[in-house]
Structure formats: C-alpha cells, structure tokens
Amino acid sequence: MTDLSETLPASAAxxxxxxxxxxxxxxxxTGLLCALPMLLLLGLGFLAPLLIVAVYSFxxxxxxxxxxxxxxxxYVDIVAQNFHISFLWSIWLALLTTVILMAVxxxxxVSIKKLSPSRALLLTVLIVxxxxxxxxxxxxxxxxxxxxxxxxxxxLKATVGLSTGSLTANVPVxxxxxxxxxxxxxxxxxxxxxxxxxxxxxxxxQDLGASRWQQFRDIELPLAAPGLVIGALLVFVISxxxxxxxxxxxxxxIVTVSEDIESAFTFGQNWPRGSALSVLVIVLAGAAAFxxxxxxxxxxxxxxx
Amino acid sequence: MPQxxxxxSPILELRGVxxxxxxxxxxxxxxxxxxxxxxxTIVGPSGSGKTTLIRMLVGMDAPTRGEILxxxxxxxxxxANKRPFCMVFQSLALFPHMTxxxxxxxxxxxxxxxxxxxxERATECLALAHLPASYYDRAVTKCSGGEKQRVALARAxxxxxxxxxxxxxxxxxxxxxxxxxxxxxxxxxxETGKTFIYITxxxxxxxxxxxxIGVMRDGRLAQVGSPREVYDRPRTRFVSEFFGxxxxxxxxxxxxxxxxxxxxxxxxxxxxxxxxxxxxxLIVRPEHLHFDPAAAEPIRGEVFNEYLLGSRVQxxxxxxxxxxxxxxxGGQPPATREVALSFSPADSLLFAE
Numbered sequence: 001m002t003d004l005s006e007t008l009p010a011s012a013a014x015x016x017x018x019x020x021x022x023x024x025x026x027x028x029x030t031g032l033l034c035a036l037p038m039l040l041l042l043g044l045g046f047l048a049p050l051l052i053v054a055v056y057s058f059x060x061x062x063x064x065x066x067x068x069x070x071x072x073x074x075y076v077d078i079v080a081q082n083f084h085i086s087f088l089w090s091i092w093l094a095l096l097t098t099v100i101l102m103a104v105x106x107x108x109x110v111s112i113k114k115l116s117p118s119r120a121l122l123l124t125v126l127i128v129x130x131x132x133x134x135x136x137x138x139x140x141x142x143x144x145x146x147x148x149x150x151x152x153x154x155x156l157k158a159t160v161g162l163s164t165g166s167l168t169a170n171v172p173v174x175x176x177x178x179x180x181x182x183x184x185x186x187x188x189x190x191x192x193x194x195x196x197x198x199x200x201x202x203x204x205x206q207d208l209g210a211s212r213w214q215q216f217r218d219i220e221l222p223l224a225a226p227g228l229v230i231g232a233l234l235v236f237v238i239s240x241x242x243x244x245x246x247x248x249x250x251x252x253x254i255v256t257v258s259e260d261i262e263s264a265f266t267f268g269q270n271w272p273r274g275s276a277l278s279v280l281v282i283v284l285a286g287a288a289a290f291x292x293x294x295x296x297x298x299x300x301x302x303x304x305x
Numbered sequence: 306m307p308q309x310x311x312x313x314s315p316i317l318e319l320r321g322v323x324x325x326x327x328x329x330x331x332x333x334x335x336x337x338x339x340x341x342x343x344x345x346t347i348v349g350p351s352g353s354g355k356t357t358l359i360r361m362l363v364g365m366d367a368p369t370r371g372e373i374l375x376x377x378x379x380x381x382x383x384x385a386n387k388r389p390f391c392m393v394f395q396s397l398a399l400f401p402h403m404t405x406x407x408x409x410x411x412x413x414x415x416x417x418x419x420x421x422x423x424x425e426r427a428t429e430c431l432a433l434a435h436l437p438a439s440y441y442d443r444a445v446t447k448c449s450g451g452e453k454q455r456v457a458l459a460r461a462x463x464x465x466x467x468x469x470x471x472x473x474x475x476x477x478x479x480x481x482x483x484x485x486x487x488x489x490x491x492x493x494x495x496e497t498g499k500t501f502i503y504i505t506x507x508x509x510x511x512x513x514x515x516x517x518i519g520v521m522r523d524g525r526l527a528q529v530g531s532p533r534e535v536y537d538r539p540r541t542r543f544v545s546e547f548f549g550x551x552x553x554x555x556x557x558x559x560x561x562x563x564x565x566x567x568x569x570x571x572x573x574x575x576x577x578x579x580x581x582x583x584x585x586x587l588i589v590r591p592e593h594l595h596f597d598p599a600a601a602e603p604i605r606g607e608v609f610n611e612y613l614l615g616s617r618v619q620x621x622x623x624x625x626x627x628x629x630x631x632x633x634x635g636g637q638p639p640a641t642r643e644v645a646l647s648f649s650p651a652d653s654l655l656f657a658e
Contacts, residue, residue, distance in 0.1 A: 200398035
C-alpha cells in the first residue's frame with residue numbers, strides 16, 4: 001500500500017502537464033446549472049421572506065418599518081399576553097396527532113405490504129383520492145355531518161328519534177380532523193420504511209425463537225424506523241401549523257398558534273408580533289427536523305449506498 | 306466407526322405429506338424418515354418442491370395432508386419458533402441493522418440469556434464457523450459473501466437446534482469458496498453430531514456432504530439412498546440423468562438383446578435388466594464409454610469436439626446421427642478422428658418407457 005501511495009502521485013504528476021487542456025478558470029458544473037432556476041426561486045420566494053420575518057420579529061410592536069432599533073419586546077409579549085397558550089395547544093395537538101397516526105398507520109401499512117400488488121395499488125389510490133379535494137371542503141363536510149341538526153344528528157332524529165346534539169366544537173373532534181387530514185403523510189413514508197424489512201428476516205427471527213412482539217421490537221421496528229421517523233416529522237411539522245381543523249371543527253373552542261399569527265398580521269396589524277410567533281414555530285419545526293433526520297441515512301433508505 | 310445411519314433412531318418422519326396450493330401439488334405423498342445425526346440432502350431441479358418441503362419441516366408452512374413427527378410426536382401444529390429447528394436461508398436473512406455478534410446471539414437474547422453469557426456462547430459459535438472473535442462487533446453489512454455465510458451458520462448453531470436446515474445457502478458463492486464451505490459444513494456436522502438437512506440443486510454439493518440423498522421431482526421423492534446408491538443404481542431415468550450428463554440409447558428388446566435403431570446395432574442387456582422389458586432407454590455414463598479399437602461390436606463414430614475438464618477430458622463423438630459423450634482421465638486420447646467405442650453391459654442402466 002505504501003509503495004503505491006508513493007509512486008502513484010509521482011507518475012500522475014508527470015502525466016498531468018501534457019494532458020491538461022487550456023480550460024477556463026471556472027466553469028459551473030452541470031449540476032449547478034440545472035439547480036440554478038430552483039436556487040433562484042427558493043432564494044427569492046423562501047429565504048428572503050424568512051429573513052424579513054426574522055428581522056420583523058425584533059422590531060418594536062406595531063411598526064411596519066424594518067429599520068428601527070431591535071428589541072425583544074415581542075417575545076416578552078408572547079408570554080405576558082398569554083399567546084404561549086395557543087402555542088402550547090398547537091404543540092400538544094401536533095404530538096397527539098403524530099402518536100395516534102403512528103398507532104393507526106402501522107397495522108394498515110403492515111397489511112398493505114401483505115396484499116397482492118394490484119390490491120395494494122387499489123387501496124393506495126383510495127387513500128390518495130381524498131387529497132384531490134381541498135382540505136377545507138373536506139373539513140366543512142365533516143362539520144355538516146357532525147353539527148347539531150347535521151347529517152348524523154338530523155338523520156338519527158328523523159329515523160329513530162335519537163339526537164346526538166352537536167359533535168363539533170370540542171378538542172377531540174379537532175384531533176380527529178387532524179388525524180383524518182394527515183393520515184397519508186404518515187402512511188406512505190411508513191410503507192416506504194416497511195419495504196426495507198425483508199420478509200425473510202422476520203421468518204429468520206421467528207425461526208430463531210422470537211415471539212411476535214420480539215420480531216416487532218427487534219426486527220420490524222428498527223428496520224422500518226427511517227420511514228417511521230420521516231412520517232412522524234412530516235405529520236408533526238405540518239400539524240404544528242394547522243388551523244383549519246380547529247376553525248371548522250373546533251369552532252373556536254381552542255385557538256392554535258397559526259390562527260394567532262394570522263390575526264396578528266391581519267386584524268391586529270402587528271407584524272412584529274406575528275413574526276415573533278412565526279419564528280418560534282419555525283425554530284421548533286426546524287429543531288424537530290434536525291434531530292429527527294440526524295439519526296437517519298436517507299440514502300440507504302432510498303436504496304442508494 | 307459411527308453406527309450405520311439406518312440403524313439409528315429416526316429424529317424426523319414424514320408420513321404421506323402433501324402440500325397443495327390451489328390445484329397445484331407442490332409436494333405430494335412424501336414419506337421419509339431421517340435418522341439422528343444424519344446429513345441428509347434433498348436434491349432436485351428448481352420447482353421440484355424442495356423448498357416447500359423444507360418450509361413445512363421448519364414450520365413456516367403447514368402440510369395440507371399427512372403428518373410430520375419429531376421423535377414420534379406430531380408437530381404439524383407447532384409454530385416455527387417453538388420447534389427445535391433452525392434454518393440457514395438461501396438469502397441468509399441476516400439482520401442488517403445488527404452487528405455480527407448481535408446476529409449470532411439473537412436467539413439467546415430471545416430466550417432471555419444474559420449479556421455476558423450471550424457473548425461467550427456467540428463467540429464459541431463464531432469459532433465453530435471459523436470466524437475470529439474480533440468479528441463480534443463488526444457490522445454485518447461490512448462482511449464479505451463468505452463471511453456472511455459463516456455468520457448465518459454461527460447464528461443457526463447458537464440456537465442449538467436439534468436439526469439444522471439449509472436452503473441452498475452456498476449457491477451464490479464462487480466455486481472455490483463453495484468447495485471450502487462444503488467441507489467445513491461436513492466437518493461441523495461431524496463435530497456437533499447434529500442432524501443436518503440440506504437442499505440444493507447441485508449434484509456435487511449433495512455427493513460431497515451427504516450421508517443420504519433424496520432426489521425430488523415434481524413434488525415427489527423419486528429415490529432415497531446413499532450418494533453411491535443413487536449414483537450407481539438410479540431407480541429412474543430421471544434420477545440417472547439428474548446426476549450428470551449421460552448417453553441415452555433408445556432400445557427395443559429383440560432376440561434377448563437390445564436393438565438400437567439409430568446406431569443400427571444391438572447391445573447386450575445389463576445383468577439386472579428388468580424382466581419383460583420391451584422398449585426404453587439404455588443409459589451409459591460418459592466415463593463408462595471407452596475408446597476400444599479392439600472391441601468385437603464397436604460403436605463407430607467420429608470425434609468432433611474435445612473439452613478439458615480439469616483432470617478429465619470430454620469428447621463429443623458423432624455416431625449414427627446422435628452425439629455421444631465420452632470422458633477419459635486424460636489417459637490415451639484417440640489417435641484418429643474415426644473411433645470405435647464400447648462399454649461393459651454391467652456399467653449400463655436400462656429403463657423401460
């Protein structure tokens with residue numbers, strides 16, 4: 001080995017001058033050129049607004065200027081004026097949604113894996129189909145179904161004389177709405193993760209004496225973990241910014257942080273407060289993504305090594 | 306000298322075992338008795354039902370009909386994780402997220418054995434499979450193909466099963482490594498005294514390692530016997546042809562001899578020819594066909610190809626519109642392209658059709 005490393009550079013160096021053609025000093029690589037439109041778009045449409053929001057969060061309350069002396073008063077206000085309550089509600093709802101979806105989607109993903117390809121495709125299409133209808137419309141549909149004198153209540157009253165009253169305007173129905181809306185975001189990464197579990201590995205574990213539970217804990221779960229983590233991250237981050245569910249199904253029984261942000265920017269005309277709240281949400285989502293993804297090898301999950 | 310295989314008590318017995326998928330019988334009416342400490346190999350072409358048979362024995366599939374007995378106890382309903390068996394898979398099925406040691410020690414972990422003892426016993430099994438203890442903490446994905454084989458073997462040994470099953474684990478390896486592992490496997494079997502049941506489509510593998518061989522065809526056991534028996538006294542034409550290339554002469558009985566139409570000549574029947582034989586095939590292995598210029602009734606032909614097979618040489622000879630294979634030990638090559646061939650009737654096999 002040492003011989004090689006000593007002789008190789010020498011011969012390479014002697015060959016270099018003759019074969020090096022006259023090249024421009026710097027030429028952008030093809031990859032960079034291909035990425036350029038996207039980089040421009042992301043720079044202007046994503047990074048720049050984000051920066052402006054970050055700067056606004058340190059401006060004095062109520063101002064629309066970006067050049068005042070920086071201050072922390074918006075962050076102090078969040079706690080002082082109890083805006084942290086909506087923030088905590090959002091975190092709690094996001095966590096709850098994530099955990100429920102993990103429990104709901106696991107058996108579903110495992111069973112889909114056992115189906116024949118054509119049936120699995122059919123089921124997948126059925127699960128994806130609702131995504132073609134806007135979220136708000138689907139939630140309005142649920143609202144019409146569950147409200148007092150809605151489809152369920154009215155239908156029961158007219159047929160068997162029972163009344164459910166209003167099933168909306170409570171916290172569980174908000175969680176239900178979130179679980180319903182975000183199900184595909186958990187299910188599909190989970191299926192991708194489960195595809196990494198070779199059926200023979202499970203049989204081998206069983207053959208080696210592993211119980212169902214041991215097979216799940218030692219083989220299935222760790223091998224499918226990348227998909228599980230990605231699904232959990234997706235659901236957590238998106239549901240952290242959710243507000244339609246609490247609006248349409250919760251009917252204002254709770255206020256999420258996104259609603260606070262919206263009203264700060266609109267009715268409140270207090271951009272710095274809205275920005276401060278936004279920055280907190282971004283930091284939390286970013287931290288979750290950072291710690292989640294740090295433990296994953298995305299390449300190996302997508303089959304590249 | 307160990308006790309002869311057939312006198313030992315059977316550990317596993319199959320009685321009239323069928324496995325039917327839809328209207329396809331993957332395994333049909335298999336009766337088999339495997340002795341304690343035996344190296345038993347099931348050979349057969351792909352699709353002959355070998356894997357289905359072994360999966361039923363291990364407990365991953367249930368037989369449609371029939372009984373599987375372990376020391377006389379019916380185990381049809383016992384799930385795989387409750388049977389004292391272990392299988393080395395064709396794909397090896399190692400756990401990619403674990404180290405070599407964790408793989409080997411997994412069965413011990415499932416049984417709730419402590420960490421220290423796990424490590425000790427797993428290291429012993431690694432040694433038995435010729436892997437150094439330093440491999441214990443290596444990622445299994447970093448191992449070479451041969452090392453993975455050894456890990457899979459060590460993992461199966463650590464379970465301390467009464468019967469070890471092998472589903473063509475060596476088929477993906479290169480020739481030399483396969484030869485080495487075949488010998489090691491046989492050694493380990495002798496050392497541990499465990500019953501090994503091995504499936505393969507390779508005749509060579511079966512011959513090298515086995516005490517007995519079962520030849521499968523279309524879901525049935527065509528013949529069971531020692532490698533010698535199966536090779537020298539195949540019971541059907543299929544078995545004889547499965548064990549290497551052969552010369553098959555279509556023959557009909559005529560005046561106490563066998564008339565071969567394509568060659569327009571007659572052969573003497575083998576001494577154990579079936580009574581009442583009318584027509585069928587006379588099988589002669591390439592190594593039993595000799596160049597014999599002095600033969601009384603030679604098969605006349607013309608050499609048109611010659612292959613060197615290591616220590617042996619194979620000749621292709623065109624005779625009467627058919628191609629014959631002749632194998633020599635490199636001894637006397639024919640002096641001319643026109644050759645005369647003969648074989649001793651005792652070396653030929655006669656199968657009625």
